[in-house]
Amino acid sequence: MALAVTSSSSSTAASTSFFSRIASSSDPKAPQIGSFKVPERPNGSSGVVNLTQRRSLVMRVNAEPQRRDSIVPLAATIATPEVSEKQDEEDYEQLARDLENASPLEIMDKALEKFGNDIAIAFSGAEDVALIEYAHLTGRPFRVFSLDTGRLNPETYRLFDDVEKRYGIHIEYMFPDAVEVQALVRTKGLFSFYEDGHQECCRVRKVRPLRRALKGLKAWITGQRKDQSPGTRSEIPVVQVDPVFEGMDGGIGSLVKWNPVANVKGNDIWTFLRTMNVPVNALHSQGYVSIGCEPCTRPVLPGQHEREGRWWWEDAKAKECGLHKGNIKQDAAQLNGNGVAHENGTATDADIFDTQNVVSLSRSGIENLAKSEERKEPWVVVLYAPWCQFCQAMEQSYVELADKLAGSGVKVGKFRADGEQKEYAKSELQLGSFPTILLFPKHSSRPIKYPSEKRDVDSLMAFVNALR
Structure with a gap:
């Protein structure tokens, strides 16, 4: 059929008549313009869905997410198509x-591409x-969430504000349950973690809020690095199925964990931050490296x-809060600081402080030394x-101390105090x-504990010279 166009008014009228006939036609093969023809639903609802309505059913991945008080409500508002084909399971x-x-940029880009609005960066x-x-450099939209434990430094809160302004984002904060915090503080006080360990407080203030946050996601992005804690994070993959937490679909395997900087050294991270001139926590300039509560x-x-700046009153092997429990290598046997398990504390590692100027003391040897009231030296x-990675780190300075004290009348020894000897120690x-360093004076029965965290040879020598 040909339509003669003579003027704008006649064209409009003809077009209107044409589309009216199309819309009223009962021919199932008639073309549908401006709408989709779909099968009738059992409930008798109309089978015609306007294009605008159709688009509203599809998640706008490229749109900036609205600000929410938590991740879970945001995820709950995402509408998905009524019919979706299950994607093939990824071999992560x-x-x-x-x-x-x-x-890291390529890994970040891959993560954001695969999961869109169902993935978020954990920002500490x-x-x-x-x-x-890195997320900003990909050019893709991204989400950020953070756990506000209620006990962060003022400098950390200021960094949150600086980051939001620089990147034009809204950080999705997760808070601990007020009733749980109240019960913990009323029962045990504000600083119970100094006496019975940090795990309980971290569980209330960090782990449980994180669990709620992740229930609204299919994947999350962390800043874990292998060199952060060689004892617990040395085998972090760049991407994995999260072995501990669950995602929005629920069940094991419902959450994917991305670690884009797993293979990056701490110094290289800082080179990148300085090069890009991004805002950082002011505490870093005051000697803080790993920052928590x-x-x-x-x-x-x-x-x-x-x-060593985190939970400093505890053993090196306990330097985790539980957020990355799935990456901690552990066994029924004792877990050492390098992530290697020893049955009942029996060593399979090479010993340290192994030099002729350092005397290896047995249990009976250290007991006799501690009981003696009149030592010859x-x-x-x-x-x-x-x-222990911290013992390993001071090995060189301690051996050098022993060399300097050789022939001076001061004996230098070592006592392995883990495993079965730990309770006695x-x-x-x-x-x-x-490590714990003790000085047994010549005329005193009680040893004096080295109080400083400085473990260079000069500081150790000053301690010895001041007391011997």
Whole structure:
């Protein structure tokens, strides 16, 4: 059929008449313009869906998510098509191998591409800002959430505000349950973690809020690095099925965990941050490296590992809060600081402080030394575990101390205080965490504990010279 167009008015009228006939036609083969023809539903609803209505049923992946008080409500508002085909299950172990040598930017881009609005960056307010910068550089939309424990440093809150303004985003904050926090504080006080360990407080203030947040996601992005804690994170893959937490679909395997900077060294992260001139936590310039809650974080000294600033009153192997429990290598056997399990504390690692100038003391030897009230010479003794990364870090300075004190009248010794000896060392030798350094004076029965975190040879020598 041909339509003659003579004027704009006649064209309009003809067009109107044409589309009216199309819309009223009962021919199932008639073309549908401006609408979709779908099968009649059992409930008798209309089978015609307007294009605008149809689009509203599809999640706008490229749209900036609205600000919400938590992740879960946001996820609950996402409308999905009524009929969807189940995607083939991804082999994430193979994907991790494929991306093992990929850059953080490439890994981040892959994560955002695969999961769109169902993935979010976990931002702790430390160098995790690198993750946000990588996400920004991909050009893709991204979401960020953070756990506000209620005990963060003021500098951390200021960083949150700076990050939101720089990137034009709204961080989705998750808070602990007020009733649980109230019960914990009323029962045990504000600082119970100094006495019975940090796990309970972290469980209430961090782990449970994280669990709620992840229930609204299909994947999350973390700033875990292998070099952050060699004892617990040394085998982090760049992507994995989360072995601990569940996603929005529920059940094991319903959440994917991405670790784009797993293979990046801490120094390289900081080079990237300085190069890109991104905002960072002001505490970093005050000696803080790994930053958590204010009561449980302190600066580290030169030569100390970054995790020594977290929960410093506990053993090195406990330097985790539970957020990344699935990445902690553990066994029924004792877990050492390098992630290697020893049955009942029996060593399979090479010993440390192994030099002719350091005397290895047995249990009876250290007992005799501790009981003696009239020693012929003073002793310096380190209580250690060969698997402890902090003991390993001070090995060179302690050996150098022994060399300097050789022939000076001061004996230098070591006592392995883990495994079966640990309880004795804690009750009789003031062991708090590894390493613990003691000076047994010549004319005193009680040993003096080295109080400083400085473990360089000059600081150790000053301690000995002041007391011997």
